[in-house]
Amino acid sequence: MNWLTKQLRKDLWSPEAAGIGLGLVYILALWLSHHTPGAAGTLFKVASIAGQPLTANDPRNIYFSRMFTPLTDGMTWQAWLLVGIFLGALASVLLARRFKWTLMPDIQWRQVFGGAVWKRWVIAFVGGFILQIGAGIAGGCTSGLALAGGVLLSPAAFMFIPGIFLSGAIVQWLIYRRQY
Amino acid sequence: MTLTDVLLALGIGFLFGFVLDKGGLNRYHKIANVFRFTDLTVLRFMMTGMLVGVLGIYTLQYLGLLSLTDVAPSVVARQIIGGLVFGVGMALAGFCPGTCVAGAARGQIDYLVPGLLGFLTGGLVFGLLYPTDLVRWLMTAGAFDQAYAKLPEILGVDPMLFMLVIAEAIFLMVYVMRKTQISRRDKLAQAASGD
Numbered sequence: 328m329n330w331l332t333k334q335l336r337k338d339l340w341s342p343e344a345a346g347i348g349l350g351l352v353y354i355l356a357l358w359l360s361h362h363t364p365g366a367a368g369t370l371f372k373v374a375s376i377a378g379q380p381l382t383a384n385d386p387r388n389i390y391f392s393r394m395f396t397p398l399t400d401g402m403t404w405q406a407w408l409l410v411g412i413f414l415g416a417l418a419s420v421l422l423a424r425r426f427k428w429t430l431m432p433d434i435q436w437r438q439v440f441g442g443a444v445w446k447r448w449v450i451a452f453v454g455g456f457i458l459q460i461g462a463g464i465a466g467g468c469t470s471g472l473a474l475a476g477g478v479l480l481s482p483a484a485f486m487f488i489p490g491i492f493l494s495g496a497i498v499q500w501l502i503y504r505r506q507y
Numbered sequence: 508m509t510l511t512d513v514l515l516a517l518g519i520g521f522l523f524g525f526v527l528d529k530g531g532l533n534r535y536h537k538i539a540n541v542f543r544f545t546d547l548t549v550l551r552f553m554m555t556g557m558l559v560g561v562l563g564i565y566t567l568q569y570l571g572l573l574s575l576t577d578v579a580p581s582v583v584a585r586q587i588i589g590g591l592v593f594g595v596g597m598a599l600a601g602f603c604p605g606t607c608v609a610g611a612a613r614g615q616i617d618y619l620v621p622g623l624l625g626f627l628t629g630g631l632v633f634g635l636l637y638p639t640d641l642v643r644w645l646m647t648a649g650a651f652d653q654a655y656a657k658l659p660e661i662l663g664v665d666p667m668l669f670m671l672v673i674a675e676a677i678f679l680m681v682y683v684m685r686k687t688q689i690s691r692r693d694k695l696a697q698a699a700s701g702d
Contacts, residue, residue: 342547346552346554349559354521366694373621373630374626374631374634375630395634411521412514412527412609413608414517415527417524429616432536432615440697452593452624456626456628457595457629458595460629461593461594462589467579469553472586478557481655483586485658490590490593491593493590
């Protein structure tokens with residue numbers, strides 16, 4: 328019991344120990360719920376709250392009227408999963424006594440981009456904007472396509488993953504330059 | 508949605524969020540540095556997850572206890588270009604949708620406010636552009652004949668045998684990453700890991 332408490336209070340586990348838990352998440356989701364975990368779809372359903380009224384008169388655009396109906400029409404399994412992700416991460420943070428309100432990331436960010444909060448907020452917004460469009464094109468994000476497709480051995484995942492690393496590495500090389 | 512479904516989704520999500528935080532995936536430098544190959548935590552975490560997941564899921568399917576679900580249809584242009592676009596955003600922001608939610612739970616307001624607003628704006632813009640010729644092309648160019656088929660089915664090989672070969676390959680990659688200092692040395696990553 329002491330051992331368990333000690334583990335739960337740790338800030339970080341080894342990537343492999345945490346990764347075993349990640350594998351269990353996907354097994355349990357498919358086995359007990361017959362649902363695939365994924366985060367991006369729920370975000371499209373929140374965007375649909377504004378998007379559906381805007382496209383209601385366009386019969387060619389079924390994105391918000393058929394594919395991603397507004398989340399206000401009803402919570403889905405994946406939406407509850409997202410609530411669970413927040414609560415689970417919060418429990419881990421509180422157990423490790425690491426909860427802290429912060430406006431921008433750690434030491435590394437400041438060394439590379441400086442201490443201006445507005446800069447972090449602009450880049451976080453732009454990054455989020457771009458990657459959600461990428462998720463829309465590909466049909467999922469890291470959880471709903473790369474990992475879910477990976478454990479299901481779907482070709483879609485194995486075409487998606489290399490692109491993330493290629494463009495991610497190029498962007499970091501451009502940003503970090505001499506420090507890459 | 509029955510109450511059981513809701514409770515399962517909450518419980519499975521809880522475990523998901525818990526290991527995302529314990530893995531350190533909801534921290535900027537962990538995501539930023541995997542693209543610099545100076546900290547391979549993200550790769551080791553994801554590949555261990557895939558190893559355990561693929562073993563469990565295909566074994567349970569073999570035993571008739573589970574049926575495989577579908578992810579997005581396999582379309583060459585969709586996933587390759589989608590992945591390239593996604594990688595740009597992920598490297599810039601240092602998070603993706605799931606890790607952003609887990610990062611907000613640390614009290615990181617840059618995840619909670621501009622991060623989520625970025626997703627929602629991007630999602631809205633993509634939905635508005637959905638009927639355009641460009642998006643139509645992206646969604647269909649290079650579509651697989653069996654769009655939802657899994658690799659063993661496409662290759663016509665035994666699913667269990669193929670799964671074991673893939674699992675073995677992933678295991679070896681994780682083993683090498685864990686046992687050797689394969690990642691590049693870097694002062695930034697060293698300083699950040701103490702954070």
